[in-house]
Every structure is written in structure tokens, then in C-alpha cells.
Amino acid sequence: MAFPSTPSALWSISLLTVLFTAAVHSNIVNGRHIFDDDPLQPVTSDETVSVGGTVTLTCRVAQSDNSSLQWSNTAQQTLYFGEKRALRDNRIQLHRSTPTELSITIGDVQLSDEGEYTCSIFTMPVRTARATVTVLGVPGKPQISGFENPVPEGETVTLTCTTTGSKPPAKLRWYKGDQEVEGEKRRPDVVESVPDDPTYNVSSELTLEVSASDDNVLITCAVDHPSLAPGDKRSEQALRVLYSPNVQIQPESDLPREGEKFYLRCLGNGNPEPLSYFWEKKDGELPPLAKSEGAFLYFSMLNKSDNGVYLCHADNGIGKNKGEYTLLVQGTYLTHEAKGSDDAPDADTAIINAEGGHSGAEDKKEYFI
Secondary structure, rough: OOOOOOHHHHHHHHHHHHHHHHHHHOOEEEOOOOOOOOOOOOOOOOOOEOOOOOOEEEEEOOOOOOOOOOEEEEOOEEEOOOOEOOOOOOEEEEEEEOOOOEEEOOOOOOOHOEEEEEEOOOOOOOOEEEEEEEEEEEOOOOOOOOOOOEEEOOOEEEEEEEEEEOOOEEEEEEOOOEEOOOHEEOOOEEEEOOOOOOOOEEEEEEEEEEHHHOOEEEEEEEEEEEOOOOOOOOOEEEEEEEEEEEEEEEEEOOOOOOOOOEEEEEEEEEEOOEEEEEEEEOOOOHHHOOOEEEEEEOOOOOHHHOOOOEEEEEEOOOOOOEEEEEEEOOOEEOOOOOOOOOOOHHHHHHHHHOOOOOOOOOOOOOEOO
């Protein structure tokens, strides 16, 4: 503690401190003043501040008799006596000094700054008031573990979220997508005190049974604490789920035409992607002009005999699945504008009649099923 260097100032402050110490307990009841109607009785307020923040301590009296106000710390060391600094701590600054008010600020607040501060006015008798400063330990960003490996669908995964340095103990909240997860899926928070430190470490576990639809879903752990605004500190990671392929067959076009090239593509949406594909025709063998190459089934020239249901089997090591596609090849015939088929009763007859039609005329074709 540092005081003004002049002997007279040092003697004055020392005397005031002695008088103050002798009078503190006589004028305080349960930490509060007993002179509620006394215009010279100082009035203070309790304050809460987060570690690293700045707190303002204000002491006021209703009237002034030209006596000086004084702020003292939790160890009863004088901080300010009127406008005079008594303790060399650059974190502590004078905010306002008038005959009826003495306000000081404490910057870069630490946990050790917590406690009761005393404002005194050196009347006869000395009047005092106390202000309790509560310092909040700011929790660290939460850390999630348990995502080391992808999880096969149908199995469970247990995730752990941990945050350190909170005071009072923080609360942890879990979210799956936008929905908070509560109830049987999560265990209550585990709070552990830190040796020789007023802060706490908090952890929480979340157990989920995953499905294919959970792949890439965000799991979020958020810290709930009075030192933080909602959402200030959170961590999120995406679930990685291994699941069997969901197989679909995609045709090259929606109008497979007789005599043309054509292919079917097998789409095996799984995690991981399918390693192998197998093509077959339901109730029969693959057509002689059809050739399978991995996820593709190629037709070099479509024929109506190719009609039928085709199956694609996909295997990605996690599981197998199949998709099917019904192929209907559309035939061709010449219209009456082409080669003298005005009287053709149906499409097949039109094609037969067209074989001996007009030479040099531009053919016109329509397609039918």
C-alpha cells in the first residue's frame, strides 16, 4: 500500500484509518448501514462484473458537511480518499469526486478482487456502507469429443462436452440441428472444483442412436452462464454416419426409342459410396446387346424385346440394397404423310405399308409404345 509522501498527509490518512477501523462495526448491521434516514449516511450498491471487465463503485450521501468520502478494498486498504489516490494500482481510477459522491473504477478485474468494499465518511461518528463485488469467472469455449470415427447406422455414439474456468459453474446445453436435446438422451452436468482456484470445470454427456438421416447433422454444445450472452460460446460438429446405399436407377432419357443407343445409371447414395454394382433383368437374362460396366448398363441398339424390369444391386461394405427400373421401348412408324399409309388400320400395318412407299420423299416418324 502506498500513501502520499508528505509526513502530514501520511499522519492524517493513518489517523483516519484508525478512526475508521474503530467505527466500522459500531455502524454496520449485517453488512449494511443503520442510518437509513441520516442524510450523511453513505449509500452504495452491490456490483457484479466478469473477469477482465471494469466495475464502477459509487458512494453517495444526501447532504454534505464538507467531510471527505473514502473507498477501501476488501483488506481495508484505502483506495481513494476524496480525490487522492492512496493505493498504487493503475487498475483503480477516480471516476467522479464531488462533495456528495465518490465513484471509482476498477479495470481488468480478477477473481481476487471479489469481496466487500467499504465507503466511509469521516464525520463524528464515522459512517460507513459496504458494497459486495461479485466476480464472474468466464467459462472457456466448450470442447466436444467423441467424433473420432464415423458411426454405423443403428449404433449409438456418446459425445462429451467440457468447459473450464466458470464461476459460478456453467450449464451446458445440447442441440441436434435446431432442437435442444434433453431428457434420457443426456446426463446431468458434472461439476468439478479446481484445486486452489475458485472456478469450476463442467462436463456433460450426450448419447444418440444414429440413422442414415443423421449424416452431416450438426451437434452443438452451448455454454449458459451469466457472464455470457446467449450463443456467445458454443462448439458444433457434424455427425458422420455410415449407412447402406439407397439405390435408384436413372435412365438416359424418358423416351427410349427403338433402334437407338441407351443406358441406365445406378445411383447408390450411401456412405461410403458403393464399391460394387451388379445388374440383372427380372425374370430373365440380360439382352445380348446390353453390357454392364459398373454403375452403367449400356444398350447398343434398343429393341422391343429389351422391355422389362431391370435391377441394380449396390454394395458399399456397410450393406447392400437394390433399385429397379421398368424399361418400355417406344417403336416407330411412318405417318400417312410419308409413304402411302392413309388406310393403315394401326401402327404395325403402317410400318409394313411404308416399306414400299414413295422414293425421294422426306420421311416423317412418330413414336408409339
